[in-house]
Amino acid sequence: MLLNSLPQPVRRLLLADDDASTCLLAHSALSGAGFQVFLATNGEEAVESVLRDRPQMVLLDLEMPGVDGYEACRRMRCLPGGVELPIVVVTSLDDPGSIERAYAAGATDFVTKPINWVLLVHRVRYVLRAADSAAALRAAESRNQALLRAMPDSLFLLDGAGRIQACAAGGGALPGDSPGQESLTTLAALLPPEAALALPTLCAQALASRMATTLECQRLQHGVTQVLEVRLLPNEDGTLLAVVRDVSEQKFAEQRIRRLAYYDNLTDLPNREWMEMRLTSELLAAGKVGRRVAVLFIDLDQFRRVNDTLGQLAGDAVLIEAADRLRRCLANVHPGVEDELPLARLGADEFLIWLPLMDSPGSAVEMADLIRQTFEPLFPCGPVEVKATASIGVACYPADGQDVPKLLRNADAASQQAKAAGRNRVVVYRAEMNNRALERLSLEADLRRAVASNSLEVYYQPKYRVDDLGLVGAEALLRWNHPRLGFIPPNEFIGLAEAAGFIVDIDRWVVKRVCEDISVWRAAGKRLLPVAVNLSAHEFLNQAVVSMITDAAAQAEVPHGLLELELTENALVHDATLARELLTQLRDAGFTLAIDDFGTGYSSLQYLRSFPVHTLKIDRSFVRGAPDEREACALIRAVIQFAHSLDLSVVAEGVENYRQLDLLRAEGCDYLQGYLMDPALPVATYAAML
C-alpha cells in the first residue's frame, strides 16, 4: 500500500545474502522505505536476478556459498549496463582486506555489518541519487562529445599565457589539419606568424576585460588561402577557451556579396557606392592631418557614338579596356593590392580616381595628363579600332569641396569644361565653372524647348561661283535666338545638343525645315537652287538617315537634286564601311554629297577616294590664313588639285576679302561662300535673291 502511494517510480534493489536474518531485516527496512526488493541467497542467483529483474542497485554480501560476492560483482560488471550499476558490498568491519578486494572486483561502495537499518535506507537513497547524477552526467557528456565531434571547430583550453592545457575538440589540430602532435604546448605554434605574435596580448586583454576577443588570420593550406577565426573566451579561473574556426567559406561568401554590392560587373571596378564610402573616409582622414586630396573625374569622349554606331557590345569592350588602362596607370604609381586602388566607375563612361596630394595640385594634373595620354591610342573593338579619348576634370579637397558630393560635382564641371574646350584634355576646377555648368544645364533645357516649339531658325548663306560670282545655292545654317541671351553661336549649342543626345532631333528638324522652305519658294515661283544641309555624325551613322531625308523630301515634294548633304570627315572615317554604304545609298537616291571642313579631321585620302561624294569644302581656317600664309596657300592648292583629280568640285568657306577671292580664282576653286559676299541671311532675305 505504501509503495503505491509514492509519487516516484519504484526503484528496484537486489539484496544478495545467504543469511536469512539479514535478508529478512533488509527486506523489511528497504521495502518499508518504498523500494522493490529482490532477494538472492548466493552469487549465481544474484547475477541471474540482475539480468532478469534489472535492479537499479545491488546490495551484495561478500561471503556466500558457491559463487561468492567478489565473483558475482565481477560477473555483474560484464553484463549489459553492468558497468554503470551501483554495487554496494556488505562486509564486516574486521576484514579491511575484503573491502579492498571488493573494490578491485568492481564494487561501488560498501556497508559494514552489523547493518544499521535506518542508515542503510539513507545510504541506498544516496547511492541511487549519485548513480542518477552520474547517468545524467554521462548522457550530457555523450551529448557534448557528439557535439564536439560534429563541430568543425578546434577547442583548446589555454592558460593565461596561451599554453595549451587541454584539447576539447579537433584533436589538438587546427581545422583542416590532420589531428595534432602530442607534444603541442602553445596555441601560437599552430597559428600563422602574425597571429602567433598577437596571441599573448589578446589572451591578456580577454582575461583583463572578461570579454571574448576575436582574432582573424589567414594561412595557406594546401595552396588554398584559409581564413581562421580564433575566439578567446575568458574563464573565471584565469584560463581561456580558444575556439578556432575555419571561416573561409563565410569570408568568401562575404567577399562575393560585397563584390556584388560594390563592384561593377562589366569592368570589375568598384562602383559609386563603394567610392562614396572609401572617399568619405579618405577625406575624413585627410581632414584630420590637414592633407589635400585630388579627385580626377574622367569622362570618355564621344563614348555615346561608339555605343550608337557599333552597338553596346563594342561599347562594353571600350569600357573594359578603359578600366584596364586606368588600373595599369594607377598600379604603376600606386603599387599595392588591386582592390585598394583609388579608382571607381561612376556611371556609363565616367570614372573617378582620387589621390592624396603630398605637394602641389600640380602633381594631380600631371597624373591626370598621364591618364589622358593612356587613352590616346585607339581602342581595339572587334575588327575595328575606335577613338575614345578622355576629358578629365580635377578638383581638390578641401578647397573645391568639403564633402564627396560637392567635390564630385566640381570635378564633373571641370571635365565638362574639358569637353567643351575640345575634349582630350585636363581641366582644373575653378569656382566660376559651376556657374557655367548651371548655365549649361538651363541652356540645354531651353534648347530642348526651342526644338519642340519650332523656335529655332534656319538662315541661308548664299554660295557663288568663283568665276562669275553667280549665285548657285546656299548653305542652311541653324540660328538660335535665345529669348534672354540673344543669338547663340551654333558651335555652342550644337555641342550641347550632341552631349545631351538630341542632336538627331535637331538635324531632323533642319532637314524638314529646309524642304518646307524650298517647297514655299517653288509655290512662289522662285528660282530653285540647291541647299546644303549639315548632318551630324550622330545622324549620319544611323541606318535611318536615308529614309529620314527621303521622307522629308517626299513630304515637301522636293526633288533630291536640290538637297546637298554635308558631312564632316570624322563622321565618315569612324566607320568607313557603313559610311560608304550610306553615302552610296544617298547618292543613288539623287542627293548631292559634300565633305565639310575638309582638312581639319582625319583626312585619310585613301578613304576619301573611295567615298562617293561630289564636293569638298575647304575649311575656313585655311582660307583665313590666305593669301599671306604660305602654308595655307599650299594647302588650298593641294586640296583643289586633289579634288579635281578625283572629279570633285571645291567650295571655299569663310571668304572675307578680294585677295582671298583672287587666290581662289587663281587656284581654280569652283565655289565660295563668306562675308565677302553675304553672311547667313534670314529666309525672307535669301528668298528675295532667288
Next chain:
Amino acid sequence: MAVTESELAESALDRGVIDALRELPSPDGRSMIVCVAELFMQDSPALLQQMQQAVQREDWLALAAAVHALKSYAGNVGALRFMAQLRELELTAKAGDGLQCIALLAPIPEVCSTVVAALAREAACS
C-alpha cells in the same frame, strides 16, 4: 566480578540495535524483534551443531562458515559481544588453528543460550 544471569542477559544485546529493530515495519504486523528472535532461535541450534561436527572432522573451513553465519545472526539481533567472540573464532578457524578453535568454541553454546534468553525477553516485551 560476579555477574548475575539477568545482568548478563541484559548486557547481551545492544539497546540501540534493539530499538532500531522495533522501528522496522514487518509484513505480518508482528514486531520485527519477534521475527528475528524466532529466526535466531530456530536456526542457531543447527549452526551450533554444525560447529561441533566441523571440529570433530577438524574441518576448519566448515567451522569458519558456520561461525560466520551465526555471527551474522548475532550482529542482526544486536548481540555484539557474542558477535565479537564469533569473529575471533571465525578468524582462528580460517587460520586453521585447531587447538585455539576448540578453546574458543567451548563457551559459545552457553553465551548463545544467554542471547536466546535475552531475545525471548525482548520479544515478550513487544
